[in-house]
Amino acid sequence: MKLLLVxxxxxxxxxxxxxxxxxxxxxxxxxxxxxxxxxxxxxINNKVTFIKIKDFDFYKLNDKDLFFVYVWLEDHKNIHQMYxxxxxxxxxxxxxxxxxxxxxNDQERIHYLSKIDFLNTFDKIxxxxxxxxxxxxxxxxxxxxxxxxxxxxxxxxxxxxxxLLASFEAPNARxxxxxxxxxxxxxxxxxxxxxxxxxxxIKGSLITPFYxxxxxxxxxxxxxxxxxxxxxxxxxxxxxxxxxxDNNIVQYFVQPDPNxxxxxxNGLKIQGWEVFDVELQTKLFNIMSxxxxxxxxxxxxxxxxxxxxxxxxxxxFDILHINGKFVAYSSLIQKKYNLRRAEAGxxxxxxxxxxxxxxxxxxxxxxxxxxxxxxxxKETNTNIIVMMNENSHLVNFVSKTTEQETLEPSFWPDxxxxxxSLKNYxxxxxxxRLIMVFYLKILMSPKNLS
Numbered sequence: 001m002k003l004l005l006v007x008x009x010x011x012x013x014x015x016x017x018x019x020x021x022x023x024x025x026x027x028x029x030x031x032x033x034x035x036x037x038x039x040x041x042x043x044i045n046n047k048v049t050f051i052k053i054k055d056f057d058f059y060k061l062n063d064k065d066l067f068f069v070y071v072w073l074e075d076h077k078n079i080h081q082m083y084x085x086x087x088x089x090x091x092x093x094x095x096x097x098x099x100x101x102x103x104x105n106d107q108e109r110i111h112y113l114s115k116i117d118f119l120n121t122f123d124k125i126x127x128x129x130x131x132x133x134x135x136x137x138x139x140x141x142x143x144x145x146x147x148x149x150x151x152x153x154x155x156x157x158x159x160x161x162x163x164l165l166a167s168f169e170a171p172n173a174r175x176x177x178x179x180x181x182x183x184x185x186x187x188x189x190x191x192x193x194x195x196x197x198x199x200x201x202i203k204g205s206l207i208t209p210f211y212x213x214x215x216x217x218x219x220x221x222x223x224x225x226x227x228x229x230x231x232x233x234x235x236x237x238x239x240x241x242x243x244x245x246d247n248n249i250v251q252y253f254v255q256p257d258p259n260x261x262x263x264x265x266n267g268l269k270i271q272g273w274e275v276f277d278v279e280l281q282t283k284l285f286n287i288m289s290x291x292x293x294x295x296x297x298x299x300x301x302x303x304x305x306x307x308x309x310x311x312x313x314x315x316x317f318d319i320l321h322i323n324g325k326f327v328a329y330s331s332l333i334q335k336k337y338n339l340r341r342a343e344a345g346x347x348x349x350x351x352x353x354x355x356x357x358x359x360x361x362x363x364x365x366x367x368x369x370x371x372x373x374x375x376x377x378k379e380t381n382t383n384i385i386v387m388m389n390e391n392s393h394l395v396n397f398v399s400k401t402t403e404q405e406t407l408e409p410s411f412w413p414d415x416x417x418x419x420x421s422l423k424n425y426x427x428x429x430x431x432x433r434l435i436m437v438f439y440l441k442i443l444m445s446p447k448n449l450s
Contacts (some may be wrong), residue, residue, distance in 0.1 A: 142373030
């Protein structure tokens with residue numbers, strides 16, 4: 001009886017929402033919502049692994065029809081996890097439409113959208129980020145042509161170090177050992193917040209691509225934080241950022257811009273959310289090993305680390321901790337963003353890189369520099385290990401074995417070039433102690449290494 005009552009109340013809630021939106025007059029949809037639902041239902045019944053935007057292009061629906069689709073997906077979310085995932089995609093689109101309505105002061109649309117359950121608390125655009133002004137110029141040098149706009153400068157609590165740990169893995173998205181490694185680091189950092197014996201308090205947070213299996217798991221739990229602009233391949237994209245809090249640890253997610261598209265060398269076109277669709281955790285490598293997922297994530301995560309100011313305006317990050325080769329490009333972007341932060345009167349963000357991957361073939365073509373908004377590089381190709389080394393304030397190794405292999409000249413095809421670079425850097429490392437020294441002590445503690 002109690003269950004029936006809960007279901008009845010839930011159903012009534014949706015009917016009330018439906019009634020509220022009936023009088024709203026919006027533009028005509030470019031596609032039929034019922035036909036769209038029928039198509040996605042057939043795909044799921046046929047056990048299709050991925051649903052692409054072209055097969056479920058709800059972006060062409062007006063607000064009223066989109067709401068109809070959202071309610072239908074919510075009604076079916078317990079039937080298949082794909083419905084949960086697609087419900088989240090629709091929810092993100094509604095948030096984007098609400099944000100746009102505030103930007104252009106469309107009061108009629110704001111009034112309508114605010115009647116939808118998850119939008120009724122949106123009384124303004126979330127302001128957890130510093131805004132950016134783009135000065136028209138060479139788009140290939142995007143990071144040289146922006147200004148960070150700061151309304152007020154607040155100092156954070158003395159003794160607290162705010163660290164953002166970046167990786168393509170996470171404790172809830174594991175492929176190899178990095179996810180487990182991050183779990184240990186975060187546990188150690190959490191201990192500094194609760195243990196009075198630690199003078200320095202380290203607040204660690206994660207940032208992760210919002211993979212499809214994570215959306216299905218956290219679709220109802222994820223909280224919208226805001227949007228960040230980032231440059232890639234001649235375009236400025238807006239990624240929405242979400243977060244969850246689990247066991248006192250905050251994890252941020254990067255949700256792709258639906259306008260993003262990339263044509264792979266095999267002729268396959270990737271659009272919007274598809275860039276982070278993997279189906280299974282065991283396939284995470286497939287996403288990050290292609291340039292679409294890797295570069296999109298790197299540019300978005302650094303825009304987040306550089307522009308995030310916190311809900312109270314003084315919760316910005318002190319350190320970006322880079323883990324693994326798939327987020328190595330973020331060291332390049334963060335270094336450039338630090339110049340823009342200094343111009344705005346903001347402190348630079350410390351760049352700490354942990355080497356998890358030391359395969360000799362880790363190299364990339366110089367065209368990537370322009371693709372992510374940086375100046376061209378004179379070298380024809382660059383080794384990722386050297387690039388991380390040269391653009392980080394501190395570098396450490398995930399294990400003694402990795403350190404010994406990496407510093408051995410015979411390990412590398414080019415001989416001493418890479419090993420000498422790292423050895424010379426390790427001599428200079430003591431000049432860059434900054435606020436990260438204590439952080440490294442925790443990172444290399446026996447408890448953590450175990």
